Amino acid sequence: MFGVVPKALWSRVCRSDENNLIVLTLRSLIIETDGRIILVDTGWGDKQDEKFFRHVHLHNGEGLLGGLAKRGYGREDITDVVFTHLHADHCGGAVRKKPEGTGYEVVFPEATYHASRTQWEWACKNNMREEDAFLEENFLPVSESGRLSLVDEEGELFKGFSLRICYGHTPGLMVPVISYNGRTLVYTGDLIPTIAHLPLIWNMSYDIESLKTIEEKKQILEEALEKNYVLVFQHDETVECCTLEMTPKGIRAKDKFSFSEIR
């Protein structure tokens, strides 16, 4: 998760076990706007076998459907699913094995599924670096369902819900920017997965093009600092949100708070 940053440095801000494993969260978002109920990212899902998940060490969470149910949403309520990108831990929960036997089906039967065209074509083509992350059973059934909608450009997708498109982590990574209670939230996804990834060169080894990630992070962080945006972290175990401040070392977190405290 920290690429070339030595453990002597990252271990000061991120606890790990004897196998160097760290705890990460899969934090999806639900947004209600304009009569729509939008779900951003869907976690791993449960299609792959035990051997696959042995390396993932799933534990604790509510689960996608459990978490939605707890907040009063059923599968049929979701009108739109937005995939930041198609790595398995971001889109797997949108497709499941058919309960009656063979084949796959989408989990949210009424939803339109949005991915960037760049990411969709990149994932379908696949490549050696990302082949463990792009699992076709996670996304081909979405297009077979006829419910896929490809995003060609940055901009507003729904009222108060816009998308930026980045290329460093994987080509076509979409970063949602959301208006909420008078604030602007940036769901940083795998561009800035945890609060520990705010320093420009603290990036994941998963990134396809590190220099692009640095440039894209710099741009978003500078804008977020200037306009007092709230960053929302998808993978941070403990910090859901933060604002930013300039320090002698660069842009860092100012206030850390939970989603329910945004005002």
Ligand SMILES: [Zn+2]
């Ligand atoms: Zn990713």
